[in-house]
Amino acid sequence: MALYREAAHTRQVPRLFAHRRLVGGGDLQIMEWLEPVDADEAAEFHRALAAREPAVAELAEVVWRVHERGRRELHWFAPKLDDNPDNIMRNADGRLVAADLFGADGPRLYAAVVDDPNLVATTIPEPERRFMTEIPLTNTGPWPPDVREAMRKALTTADTTNQP
Template sequence: MDPQGALRYLAGRGLLTGPADHRRVERVLVDDGWTPCGAGDWAVALRSPDGTLAARISPFDPTGPYSAAIYARAAHTRQVPALVVHRRLTGGGDLQVLEWLAPVPADEATVFQEALAEPRPDLAELAAVVDDVHAQARRELPWCGPLDRNPANVMRTVDGRLVVLDLLYADGPDLYSTAASDPDRLVALIPQDERRFMTEIPLATSGPWDPAAREALRAAVAAADARRAPVPAADEP
């Protein structure tokens, strides 16, 4: 599926405009034959029926727009994946549709990550974009982590190029620890509409999430939201 065809398809399925949360997006794509091809702590991935695209779907991902900005601004380097579409989902979720990528041996991926960190001359333009967007994210997001140098974030395109993705991430351990211990701070820093589904991230890498702990966190955040809600003004005589 070429990018324009993908855009027409997604628009025809109502996934580019109007309300849509992560559940609806995943349901529509699976019903259309997209198949699960991966999961991490923050998102799941589905592969298109023709194998050319991957959809990254997250219930809650504050860094999604910044990752998309890196892909857009560094597209000319051909060292990031081709981004077909990015949109924020209802409740703080994130959808990215990217070109299909294949895994890379860990030693080869490590060399690429180290070269990007230096940066090596052929990666200097990409490194400058990454550093600029990351600095913006650190200024604007209360829980933006350092750059993720995980070799698994280096992958190969169908035409053989090495690309890097998912360099930015929210500091999940600190964010969720704060949500549990000081939910009033969390709700003061992240608007409710941007974290509605924060207890639905997959946690496929560091989980599973204990159901009781998940429900306790959900209840604590809801109580903090209730405390923060404005008190209705008394009716005037």
């Protein structure tokens, strides 16, 4: 949400009309209507953003500032931007906009659920991670039911252990 708020002046991010945190750690965002763009056009936008080219320089400044802040403040913030072509879309005016450029470092986060569930339990409040084993991420899952159950049990034990 910080990206949409801080980069609104660039007109290279979607207009955000509403944002709500959901139980379990999800977010609901209501944005302006967007259309998909060709993968090559999206890749070019991502390349320009990474190179901080003049056409996206203001946006790039905000993106990298928000990314650095996320890396400092959030334990499992992804080390790089999500360059998925689907994150670049076209608004009704015809402008390209960047959405959903940040994410979690899923492989590291889910490894910590297994290796150090206490760290996860003390870093991410239970209501914000309630459904994390149900998210079928490409790089970190989906997991077989027994693995998901072992993760849930480890976190439940950690939650119980860390209660005052």
